[in-house]
Amino acid sequence: MAHWTPGPFETLEYDRADSARRPTGLTVIVPCFNERQAIESTLDLLADTLRDAELPWEIIVVDDGSTDGSGELLRNRLEIRLLRHRVNRGYGASLKSGIRHARHELVAIVDADGTYPINRLPEFITLAEHADMIVGARVGSAAKHPTLRRLPKWVLNHFAQWMTRQPIPDLNSGMRVFRKSVVERFLNILPDGFSFTTTITLAMLTNNYVVHYEPIAYHPRVGRSKIRPIRDTLRFVQLILRTGMYFAPLRVFLPVATVFFLGFLVTLSLDVYHGNLNERTLLLLVAATQLGMFALLADMIDKRSG
Numbered sequence: 001m002a003h004w005t006p007g008p009f010e011t012l013e014y015d016r017a018d019s020a021r022r023p024t025g026l027t028v029i030v031p032c033f034n035e036r037q038a039i040e041s042t043l044d045l046l047a048d049t050l051r052d053a054e055l056p057w058e059i060i061v062v063d064d065g066s067t068d069g070s071g072e073l074l075r076n077r078l079e080i081r082l083l084r085h086r087v088n089r090g091y092g093a094s095l096k097s098g099i100r101h102a103r104h105e106l107v108a109i110v111d112a113d114g115t116y117p118i119n120r121l122p123e124f125i126t127l128a129e130h131a132d133m134i135v136g137a138r139v140g141s142a143a144k145h146p147t148l149r150r151l152p153k154w155v156l157n158h159f160a161q162w163m164t165r166q167p168i169p170d171l172n173s174g175m176r177v178f179r180k181s182v183v184e185r186f187l188n189i190l191p192d193g194f195s196f197t198t199t200i201t202l203a204m205l206t207n208n209y210v211v212h213y214e215p216i217a218y219h220p221r222v223g224r225s226k227i228r229p230i231r232d233t234l235r236f237v238q239l240i241l242r243t244g245m246y247f248a249p250l251r252v253f254l255p256v257a258t259v260f261f262l263g264f265l266v267t268l269s270l271d272v273y274h275g276n277l278n279e280r281t282l283l284l285l286v287a288a289t290q291l292g293m294f295a296l297l298a299d300m301i302d303k304r305s306g
Contacts, residue, residue: 092196
């Protein structure tokens with residue numbers, strides 16, 4: 001099947017042949033680390049939402065080494081499958097544990113803190129008949145980032161869009177539905193931290209999978225946020241560069257090589273004007289050539305491995 005990625009908030013339109021992609025079951029994964037205040041209400045809403053679903057379902061909660069008593073609350077929930085990490089391993093590690101234990105091909109992930117509209121999961125399940133991943137794109141005042149994080153987020157999001165050549169309304173939303181068989185192909189490179197969702201977004205877009213964005217409301221979280229703005233922003237930059245080098249090396253290295261080559265032309269012109277060839281000019285030429293060749297080699301390796 002030819003893959004097509006719609007623009008943000010467009011309606012998915014496919015022919016009847018896609019009925020073969022209709023899901024036969026759903027696994028919902030809820031990572032939990034010190035969410036005692038919110039986890040029970042989240043699970044109650046999730047169970048109520050899925051109760052009338054027309055397909056088999058299961059809820060997997062991954063207790064990621066909670067120390068606030070969340071684990072004790074979860075032991076009494078008969079409607080869930082409980083996985084436990086002895087120590088805190090991270091958001092991404094929790095999701096990967098859940099994915100490995102999922103019984104169904106269609107997998108949904110939602111946070112335990114009450115921020116996402118779980119009642120809209122049935123819509124996502126229907127949309128998943130026509131896409132490899134459905135992402136809940138957060139809109140509204142609650143989805144706005146603090147001033148300190150707004151500029152870095154804007155820059156990084158636009159860099160990610162330039163790298164993938166596709167619009168990305170929400171790069172790291174924690175509410176999404178995807179196919180287990182697709183995500184398993186990238187499981188060995190997906191990080192254990194909060195950047196899991198960013199990485200899977202970039203991985204799927206750069207490999208031409210069908211990703212659809214659906215606008216959703218975003219509610220204030222219950223409990224304390226575990227995000228550290230400065231540290232996580234720096235890690236976010238590192239993540240996008242690393243993922244870009246892995247999946248789209250030409251888009252990362254060629255612009256840098258071009259900058260070095262333009263610098264070479266400028267310094268060469270000055271050297272000709274002054275009648276003296278500078279070592280800096282030669283270094284810029286060597287750097288531009290090496291980066292350009294490295295970009296082409298990395299792209300060839302990426303194409304062969306793909």
